[in-house]
Amino acid sequence: MRPRTSRSGEEPEPAYGAGSPSDSAGTVLVAGGSGFVGSAVVKELAAGGASRGMPAIHVLARRTPLSSDRAVRHVRADLTRPATLRGSCEGVRTLVHTAAYVGRDPARCEAVNHLGTLALLREARRAGVARVIYVSTASVYGSGPHRATGEGELTPNPASAASRSRLRAEQAVLDAGGTVLRPHLVYGVGDAWFIPTVARLLARVPTWPSGAAADSSMIAVSDLARGVAGLVRAPGTADRSTIYHAAHPRPVPMSHVLLALRRHLGLSAPRRDTSLREHRAQVARAVPEFSDHQYALLTQDHWYRSDRLWARIGEDPGPGFEARFAESADWYAHHLAGRGRPYVPGGV
Template sequence: MTVSARPPRTSRGAVLVVGGTGFVGSAVVRELLSRGASTGSDIRVLSSRPAPATSVVGIRHVQADLTRPDTLRGVCEGVTSLLHVASYVGRDEERCEAVNHRGTQVLLGEARRAGVQRFAYVSTTSVYGTGPHRGAREGELTPHPESAASASRLRAEQAVLDAGGIVLRPHLVYGQGDVWVVPAIARLLARVPTWPAEALPRLSMISVNGLARCAVSLVHGPEAPHGPDLYHAADPEPVQMDRLLQVLHRILGLPLPAYSVSAVEHRSLVARAMPELSPHQYALLTQDHWYDSTRLWTALADGPGPGLEHRFAECRSWYMAHLTRTGLL
């Protein structure tokens, strides 16, 4: 696999999106394209996948692999801002380390050699481990990752911060391309149509478009703050689970559960009906996991935009198609 040889420098610089074909990366690219007239920069998308057959004006595709340092040589030439949103979240420990940590280190080396001015990395609050977590600010919780993926992403975070970059930690991200949060809830309700009334947690959530807007604003443009810094990336107000279930019912037609079992009974039912849901994943849906994001919105001098119901309405068609295709509707 080879990289396009050292693209020419542009007078106003380029922005490189690493992982720009994935869930978050695609939203970042859409956000950059929507700002195209004001940024005046070209957009480069780095992915291990071949470039699509059809191209989009303003986007240049670079094929490279985070696990192969030789393919990353020169990818940052002419780049002024780098958004790293690629990650591997499977259970292969060696691949976690190769993609998330060592791949990030190689990118940082390339960015330093090319004189990249700003570098941001989208990580996850899963580096804290299982909660409950209630309103913690950045720096108040000691990270305690419970998987190889989260541990390697925590090491990647530290490398980014040591290099003067910015780290974003979102919790639950939803919207176009989400194949975990809403699909997991839909599958859970289909297999276990009840919920414990004492397990309706408050959750930090952000739409993928909102996360993309935050990431781009933090690294691209004359007013972007400089690192090193770390921010919780979430809407200012956490979402109560019963409200989320009501929104999913109204907009997507998911069934409302009966609140008729205890937490112990529910956990037992879910373990039998949905064994693929790990204890950590189950806890994310049934325990408080919300984080103070005041510093992010202060740094951006901006608000989060439309609320939860509006955001879900925007991506209703995508969710309906995905849930229908996967047999969840």
């Protein structure tokens, strides 16, 4: 295998994804498989595994879950402790990397997202893993507005320590011949950021700026998991060093999100009688931890063309926001009722 020149600050490493079409079969290791996205990926892989030639699923996480699916093998390891990764990739054909730290501690962002990814890639290379798929974030592009942009049309400009470290992780994966997915706003069962943030923001500031008709790329976590599983199953090597936007092709106006919160969760409709500047000042007073970047994600256009992913795996992207949100509304109602303090996103 011909080495690639590394952009990640490490020595050049051999490319992944250079095997035969049969590489799509075999054991799949999901790093971060107990998290929001990772658990959905594990569920999707397990549901289709028996009939689609994926006989084994391994989950790499820092903690072993209390209740364990016998069809899934759990591997306990910590990305910040490379020695614990030893042996975690033995017998694995495809590594799906969904683990991430999205808090505000720059040192931990670097340790988990960048250095942890490098350590995991080294172990994958040592074990002979054929394919690597990394679930990153469209927040590596930074603040918008972004409108109908395709992969390769924007120069990444991350605005947070978490996004900067995840961009470096992306580069390491691409240097090694892996595949990167960039979702933007992900919602559904397990969502602790997007919908809870909007709901609790409205509880603190029951208004919405009249001039903020933002359209955003969104994807249900179950559909994101289908996209990942589709790439795992896809034969061939067309995805080497490739980036895909992972979203429903149709952007969602923020007004539709506010309507869904009212219709399904009983939240009051916010007043729309304030300017963007006045609203930002109100939010700054009520939730001072809320950064300008996080505010922009909810009030500016951030939508990205994502047809390539669905064309590649030959699947429909799903019914879209309204239908998918309705499917998870009961979970959101229970989740929001169970938290007494406002949720402040850690950084994306």
